[in-house]
Amino acid sequence: MARIEPIPMDQAPPKARRLLNELVERGVEPGPMVRAMANAPALLRGYLDLTRAMKRTHLDRRITGAHGYSDEQIAEVAGLVSLQLLTGGFNLIAGIHASAEAVRETAPRPAAG
Secondary structure, eight states: OOSSOOOOGGGSOHHHHHHHHHHHHTTOOOOHHHHHHTTSHHHHHHHHHHHHHHHTOOOOHHHHHTTTOOHHHHHHHHHHHHHHHHHHHHHHHHTOOOOHHHHHHHSOOOOOO
């Protein structure tokens, strides 16, 4: 059982409901983790801001050019690591556990060969 229960969208506090509705308007159905974050609208806002920032980050070419990686590659890795840490930490605190099937579906596949 989750320690922090996901909030039904129609029962979310007004600030959180606006944020959840923004997701729905963009065609995203808020899952249990996001609806659990709606218990603390500031946390939900931070999570959503981080996901948006990942999509539009650009780094100075002097930093990325020296290593041969594009802005998008570095921003994607940094953003994914940040989101994984935030998501994992939240899930741990909230008592949300991934099903074995979900873990199998998202596990990296070994390279063929």
